[in-house]
Structure formats: C-alpha cells, structure tokens
Amino acid sequence: MSKVLLVIQREYLARVKKKSFLIATILTPLIFPAIMGVFVWIAVQEKDSQSLRIIEVLDETDLFFMESSEQYAFTSSVEEVEEGKKMVQDGERYGFLHIPKLDLKSPEGIQFYGVENPSPSLMGYLEGALKRKIEDQKLYAQGIDPKVLKELRTDVSVQSITLGEQGEEKINNANVNYAIGFLSGILIYIFIFVYGNQIMQGVIEEKSTRIVEILVSSLKPFQLMMGKIMGIGAVGLTQFLIWVVLIGTLSTVVMGVLGMQMPQQQAMELANPEFAQATPDSGEVTEILQVISGIDFVTLVLCFIVYFLGGYLLYGALFAAIGSAVDAPADAQQFMFPITIPLIVAYMGLFVFILQDPTSTTSFWLSVVPLTSPIAMMGRISYGVPFWELALSMGLLVAGFLSTTWLAGKIYRIGILMHGTKPTYKILWKWIKASQ
Amino acid sequence: MLQIAQLNKSYENHQALTEVDLFVPKGVVFGLLGPNGAGKTTLIRIVNQIIEQDSGSVELDGKVLSPDDIRKIGYLPEERGLYKKMKVWDQLVYFSRLKGLSESEAKIQIKHWLEKLDIATWKDKKIEDLSKGMAQKVQFISTIVHRPSLLILDEPFSGFDPVNAEIIKNEILELKAKGTTVILSTHRMESVELLCDQVAMINKSRKILDGTIREVKRSFRPEVFQVGIANPTQDLPKEWVPKFSGDAWEFTLPLSGKAPNQLLSELMEYGDVVLFREQIPSMEEIFIHQVKASAHE
Structure with a gap:
C-alpha cells in the first residue's frame, strides 16, 4: 500500500507543481465569467448604439397597426408592393412587410422583404405581433370590446415551490435548475475526458520510455x-475544490458589490432567448437570488464529488487500459471509440431528455446506468432526486468502476510489457482471459 | 544465492522457457547468454517477479522468491528510461523508495552515488537537460542505490559511450568485490570474457550449456593446434596448407585422436617447431557455434 501512496504522490506532485496547472486552475473560473461579461457588455453596447430599424408596412387589410418598439419602427407610406421593395433595395428602409388581403381564419401570404436575412428575434417579434392582432380581430368579430381585451392581458409568473418531507417550502426556479444541471453535467463530462486523457498519456509515456x-x-x-489513476484523480479534485472556493469567494464579492446579479446569470439569459423571455422583468433578480441561496450547495458539491470520482474511476481505468495496450497516442484512436460513445450518449441525453424532463423514464435510466450516470445524474441533482434513486445510481456506479478497474487491470498488466504489436480487440480479449 | 529449478513459461503461441535449471553462486558475475528471443528476458522478468512462471521454482538465499525480495534485487532492463521532466534527485528518491528504502536512507545513498559518479552538481536538473551519458549514470544509480545483493543487468553497456562503459564496468567489479552477485545478460562476448566468472547459455527456451568460462572453453576446444615450422627438412604435406609468414611455415592441424605430445614428436621430423599452441575458442565462437548447431536440430 505504501508503494501505491508513493505513486499517487509522484503523479500528483508532477502535475500540480506544473505552472500550466496553476494557470489553468486560476484562469478557467475567471475566463468563463469574463467571456460572458464581455458578451453582455458588447450586447448592451450594440443595443444602445443600434439605429432604429424602420420597416415599411403595406397593409391591404387595414386591420393591423404595428406598434413600434425600441428597435423597430413601422411606417406605411407606400401603395404598391414594388414601391416597398424598391425602398428596401435603395436602403431607405430596413425591411418591408406586405400583408395582402387575407382570410382571418387561415391567414396566409404575409411576406417580409429585406436585403439581409432577418434575425429570428425579428421574425418572432413580427409573428407574435401579427398573431395577437389576428386573435384580437377574431375576438372583436365575436363581439368583445377592445377595452375588455386590453384589460384581459396580464403578466403572470408562477412561483414554483417544492415541498420537503417535513413540509418545508423551497422556492424553485426551473431556469436556475437548468443552469446548474447544465453546468455540472458538462463539467463532469469535461473532467472525465481531460483527466482520463492524462491517465492515458501518462501510461503511454511510461510504456514508450520503458x-x-x-x-x-x-x-x-x-x-x-x-496509483496513477488515484494520483491524477486527486489533481482533478484539487482543481475542482480550488474552483469551488474561488467561485464562492468571487460570487460573494461580485454579488456584494453589485448588490444583485451574477454575471453568469445574465449571460445565460442572453445566450438563451427563451430563458430571458421566460423570466419576467420585475423582481426576478431578487427571486433568482433567493432561489440560488435556497439551493443546497453542500449536497450539490458532495454529489458532484461522488459522481466525478465514480465516473472518473470508471472511465479512468479504461483510459489506462488503452494507454497500456498501444505504443503511441496515435494508435489509441481506434480504442477511444467505445469509451467516447457512452459519454456522448450521456452528454446528448443531458440536453435531450434530462434537462427537459428530469423525471422521465429515459432520464431515470440514463442517471442509473453507470456508464452515463455521472453526467446524467448531475443534470438531475438540482431538480431534486429521490433518495433511493440516488442510492441505486451510486451503488451501481461503484459496482461499475470496480468491474472496469478489474477488467483494465488484466489488460494493463500484459499490455505495458508488450511492444511492437498492434493490438486488436481480439488480442485485448485474449489478455483479459489470460490467467497470468 | 539464486537457485532456479525446472522453470517453465509459455506464452500463448510459444514456449519461452523449458525446464531451465540454473545456479548462480554468491559473489560472482554470471553471464547469461543467448540470441534474441531465446528466453533471457523472460527468465529475468520471472526473477524480478514481473511475470510468473508456469511451473518450477526460483529461490533466493534458500527461500522461495517473495515480494519482500524486491528490495534485494537491482534491475537494469535492456530497454530503459527515466521521467524526462523529473529532476535527477526526485527521480532517484522515487525509484529507491519504491524499492523499499526509507526517505532518509535514500537521501544518504543517492548523495553518495551522485558524488562517486561525479554528477552531484546536476541533481536539480531535469533528465531532458542532461547529456545521454549523464542520464545513463543516473539510470545506473537508480539500479544500485538500494544496495541490492543481486544485480541483474540486461545489456548494461548498450548505448553507453566507451568512457561511461568503462566507469560502469569498474563499478560492477567493485560491487562484486563487495559481495554483490551480478547477472549480466549480454550479446557482447568481449565483456563476458572480461567480467564473467560463470556463464549459462539459453537458446530456444532451453539452457544449452553452463559452467565457468574456463570449463566452457575447455569443453568446446576443437582439438586443433596451431603449428609453426622453420627450416623444414622435407616438404610439408600439401593438405596442411602451410603459409610462409617470413620466419616459418604456419598451419593448423587437428589432433585426430592423437595425444598432443605424439603430434609434436611427429612434427619435429619436418624441421624446427617454433610454434605449437592449442586453439582455444573465444566465447563469441562458442556462442555462434552453439546457436548454429541448435538451429540445425
């Protein structure tokens, strides 16, 4: 055992002492908020400096009155479609919206002309506005007073509260949960790849230098x-813990100084328009802060550590086995495939199933099967996971890494002493079967 | 010291060792000879407990090999290397501690050897910054730093420049003088003749000969004499193919079952015998002869 400790110590120190480790560890948590901050800043600047875009409207139905916004103004001075098009071509107008005479029951033939492709947000804006007008018209046709219609329109935001077993209430926010699930899932994915690769490179180095x-x-x-797997795992854990401390301190400082929003939060909204739309403008910042402060970060961090270690050990052993089987990193490619597939499946599953519906059957299986659970379960944690599912998932994960380690040990033991043979899956299988 | 009995090891598609018996007495330099693929490395790996034999026994100092014996063995593999990015000192501490030295003991030994081999000033350099010769010295130190009683050197001189090879050779002899047993696996027969007291030859998984150098040479002498005759009194038989060297006619003659004295007295009738010496084969000749002979089996 003391020899394993020596190996762990060497592997750990050899990496942690490197300047690149220090730089990566300190810069990464700064770089992401910094990039996001720059984006936010640029976006704000752009919004401010952007000249008002004028859109010409030719409304043959005379039913639609387009309301101008901060970004778009609507005018109607033309009588002919060709005139409108010409104004766009001459650069007098940003775009030209043509509403032909149409049947309100099935409105078709509305066209937008522009010299450049309109942004999805503009199209959404136009479609939304037209839809509302048509609906209003329909209601009006049914005899409902426009005044009543105006009063009908109300902004609603539903506060989601989960009830604990003892009846304690916790304010939730699906968007915050999404963000946390998204970030921790991706982080595990990246960690497994980065540190798994380090194991593989390390094994190949020792093998090729004899x-x-x-x-x-x-x-x-x-x-x-x-020793190698654990030593490199300790490096990953160190890096993660430094990040937790760094981000913790940083966000406390930032939140204290600004008195409000975390830069990530804003950037998240910007990167995802749906997200922004779903968040009503008033009082949402305080609510988000409330939600964030309501998140059980201890559980989150602990689960992250468990799933990081479990997933890392499970895949790390496989990376070590591959490293031992080949002579050079280039030869490793063919064996990377079966390792990469479940990781990609977990990664895709995170977006397609888990973050959309954390409690669906697919989400359940993805978060229980050991090959995908580290990434998948982290996507679910912030939404709250029943204890038995967590226990099942972690239990299987332990069983999973024990078996991959056992398997990898058999390949490793023979592989590291084999030179000059290009192993195939068949040969690896023989090594696994070989008694000694 | 090292007693190997009926050792067998087979890999999936070939037999690496077949019923190998070997005895290496304490304090000798033992040459382990054989062509590539004969089974030398397999044998060495079994003694180092890197792999396990299928059957047979290996005993060190009268006891079956156990994991604790790792400390007693120093191993310099044929293909060897060091961590390029690690400092000389750290590297040596790591390897010696893996062998079971305590940290304080390791430091004393490493300091001693770095000074002895004149590379103490390089202890804080990374291996990649060292010349090849210096890296080889570091490698050698890593093999002997834990003061093994059995030293296994697989082609120790390959890749060494002549100056370093000489240094290493002297260190090996010094270690031997202090009682270390050395197993030297090599192709270089000149170093075998210089260093080894005993040899064993392995070919095609089997041991084909062993003994002291003298014994081996004696058993392989071809019973041929080198002869020189000056001032011949009669014509020398043509089948002897005599060549005139300026002073005498020289040729080789097999004993053909006669005693050396009988042959000599016969030769004396042809003139003045100025040279009469038995041809002793070099280890190299024996090596090549043996390998060829078993290839025809």
Whole structure:
C-alpha cells in the first residue's frame, strides 16, 4: 500500500507543481465569467448604439397597426408592393412587410422583404405581433370590446415551490435548475475526458520510455495503475475544490458589490432567448437570488464529488487500459471509440431528455446506468432526486468502476510489457482471459 | 544465492522457457547468454517477479522468491528510461523508495552515488537537460542505490559511450568485490570474457550449456593446434596448407585422436617447431557455434 501512496504522490506532485496547472486552475473560473461579461457588455453596447430599424408596412387589410418598439419602427407610406421593395433595395428602409388581403381564419401570404436575412428575434417579434392582432380581430368579430381585451392581458409568473418531507417550502426556479444541471453535467463530462486523457498519456509515456519495466520490478502493475489513476484523480479534485472556493469567494464579492446579479446569470439569459423571455422583468433578480441561496450547495458539491470520482474511476481505468495496450497516442484512436460513445450518449441525453424532463423514464435510466450516470445524474441533482434513486445510481456506479478497474487491470498488466504489436480487440480479449 | 529449478513459461503461441535449471553462486558475475528471443528476458522478468512462471521454482538465499525480495534485487532492463521532466534527485528518491528504502536512507545513498559518479552538481536538473551519458549514470544509480545483493543487468553497456562503459564496468567489479552477485545478460562476448566468472547459455527456451568460462572453453576446444615450422627438412604435406609468414611455415592441424605430445614428436621430423599452441575458442565462437548447431536440430 505504501508503494501505491508513493505513486499517487509522484503523479500528483508532477502535475500540480506544473505552472500550466496553476494557470489553468486560476484562469478557467475567471475566463468563463469574463467571456460572458464581455458578451453582455458588447450586447448592451450594440443595443444602445443600434439605429432604429424602420420597416415599411403595406397593409391591404387595414386591420393591423404595428406598434413600434425600441428597435423597430413601422411606417406605411407606400401603395404598391414594388414601391416597398424598391425602398428596401435603395436602403431607405430596413425591411418591408406586405400583408395582402387575407382570410382571418387561415391567414396566409404575409411576406417580409429585406436585403439581409432577418434575425429570428425579428421574425418572432413580427409573428407574435401579427398573431395577437389576428386573435384580437377574431375576438372583436365575436363581439368583445377592445377595452375588455386590453384589460384581459396580464403578466403572470408562477412561483414554483417544492415541498420537503417535513413540509418545508423551497422556492424553485426551473431556469436556475437548468443552469446548474447544465453546468455540472458538462463539467463532469469535461473532467472525465481531460483527466482520463492524462491517465492515458501518462501510461503511454511510461510504456514508450520503458520506465515501466523498472517500475513493475518494484511494484505490481495493478498497484502502479491504481496509483496513477488515484494520483491524477486527486489533481482533478484539487482543481475542482480550488474552483469551488474561488467561485464562492468571487460570487460573494461580485454579488456584494453589485448588490444583485451574477454575471453568469445574465449571460445565460442572453445566450438563451427563451430563458430571458421566460423570466419576467420585475423582481426576478431578487427571486433568482433567493432561489440560488435556497439551493443546497453542500449536497450539490458532495454529489458532484461522488459522481466525478465514480465516473472518473470508471472511465479512468479504461483510459489506462488503452494507454497500456498501444505504443503511441496515435494508435489509441481506434480504442477511444467505445469509451467516447457512452459519454456522448450521456452528454446528448443531458440536453435531450434530462434537462427537459428530469423525471422521465429515459432520464431515470440514463442517471442509473453507470456508464452515463455521472453526467446524467448531475443534470438531475438540482431538480431534486429521490433518495433511493440516488442510492441505486451510486451503488451501481461503484459496482461499475470496480468491474472496469478489474477488467483494465488484466489488460494493463500484459499490455505495458508488450511492444511492437498492434493490438486488436481480439488480442485485448485474449489478455483479459489470460490467467497470468 | 539464486537457485532456479525446472522453470517453465509459455506464452500463448510459444514456449519461452523449458525446464531451465540454473545456479548462480554468491559473489560472482554470471553471464547469461543467448540470441534474441531465446528466453533471457523472460527468465529475468520471472526473477524480478514481473511475470510468473508456469511451473518450477526460483529461490533466493534458500527461500522461495517473495515480494519482500524486491528490495534485494537491482534491475537494469535492456530497454530503459527515466521521467524526462523529473529532476535527477526526485527521480532517484522515487525509484529507491519504491524499492523499499526509507526517505532518509535514500537521501544518504543517492548523495553518495551522485558524488562517486561525479554528477552531484546536476541533481536539480531535469533528465531532458542532461547529456545521454549523464542520464545513463543516473539510470545506473537508480539500479544500485538500494544496495541490492543481486544485480541483474540486461545489456548494461548498450548505448553507453566507451568512457561511461568503462566507469560502469569498474563499478560492477567493485560491487562484486563487495559481495554483490551480478547477472549480466549480454550479446557482447568481449565483456563476458572480461567480467564473467560463470556463464549459462539459453537458446530456444532451453539452457544449452553452463559452467565457468574456463570449463566452457575447455569443453568446446576443437582439438586443433596451431603449428609453426622453420627450416623444414622435407616438404610439408600439401593438405596442411602451410603459409610462409617470413620466419616459418604456419598451419593448423587437428589432433585426430592423437595425444598432443605424439603430434609434436611427429612434427619435429619436418624441421624446427617454433610454434605449437592449442586453439582455444573465444566465447563469441562458442556462442555462434552453439546457436548454429541448435538451429540445425
């Protein structure tokens, strides 16, 4: 055991002492908010400096009155479609909206002309406005007073509250949960790849420089493999904990100074228009802060550590096995495929199923099967997961990494001493079956 | 010291060792000879407990090999390397601690050896910044720093420049003088003749000969004499193919079952015998002869 500790110590120090580790660890949590901050700033600048876009409207029905907004103004001075088009071509107008005579029951033939492709947000704006007008017209046709219609329109935001087992109430926000699930899922995915690759590179280095022959004359191949996996895992854990502390301090400072929003939050809204739309303008910042402060960060961080370690150990062993089987990183490519697939599946599943509906059957299975659970379950944690599911998932994860480690140990033990043979899956299988 | 009995090891598609018996006494330099693929590395790996034999036994100092014996063995593999990005000092501490030295003991030993081999000023350099010769010295130190009683060197001189090879050779002899047993696996027969007390030869997974250098040479002498005759009194038989060297006619003659004295007295009738010496084969000749002989089996 003390020899494994020596290997862990060497692997750990060799990486942590590197300048690149320090730089990456300190800069990464600064870079993301910084990039997002720059985006927000640019977007704000752009919005401010953007000249009002004038859109010419030719409304043959005379039913629609387009209300101008901060960005778009609507005028109607033309009588002919060709005139409108010409104004756009001459650059007098940003766009030209042509509403032909239409049947309100099935409105068709509305066209927008522009010299450039209109942004989705403009099209959404136009479609939304037209839709509302048509609906109003329909209601009006049914004899409803426009005044009543105006009064009908109300802004509603539903506050979601989850009830704990003891009846305690916790304010939720689907968007915040989404963001946390998204971030932690992606982080695990990146961690597994980055640190798994480090294991593989390390094993290949020892094999190709033939240090391994000296090492295995001093300790068992399995001890060496475990020492390397654990040492590099400790590096990942260190990095993560530094980030937790760094981000914790940073956001406290930032929130204290600004008295309000976290830069990530705003950037998230900007990156995802749906997200922004769903958040009503008034009082939402305080609510989000309330939600964030209501999140059980201890559970979140603990779960992250468990799933990071579990997923890392599970895949790390496989990365070590691949490294031991090949002579050079280039040869590793063919074996990377079966490792990458479940990770990609988990990654896709995170977006397609888990973040959309964390409690669906697919989400359940993705978060329980060990190959995908580290990423999938992290996507679910912030939404709240029943204890038994968490226990099942973690139990299977432990079983999972024990079996991949056992499997990898068998390949590793033989692989590290094999030179000059290009292994195939068939050969790997023989190594697994070989007794010694 | 090292006693190997009936050792067998087979890989999936070939037999690496077949019923190998070997005895290496304490304090000798033992040459392990054989062509590539003969099974030397497999044998060495089994002694180092890197792989396990299928059957047979390996005993060190009268006891079956156990994981604790790792400390007693120093191993310099044929293909070897060091961590390029690690400092000389850290690297040596790491390897010696893996072998079981305590940190304080490791430091004392490493300091001693770095000074002895004249590379103490380089201890804080990374391996990638060292010349090849210096890296080889570091490698050698890493093999012996834990004061093993059995030193296994697989082609120790390959890649060494002549100056360093000489230094290493002297260190090996010094270690031997202090009682270390050395197993030297090599192709370089000149170093075998210089260094080894005993040899064993392995070919095609089997041990084909062993003994002291003298014994081996004696058993392989071809019973041929080198002869020189000056002032011949009669014509030398043509089948002897004599060549005139300026002083004498020289040729080789097999004993053909006669005693050396009998042959000599016969030769004396042809003139003045100025040269009469038995041809002793070099280890290299024996090596090549043996490998060829078993290739025809």
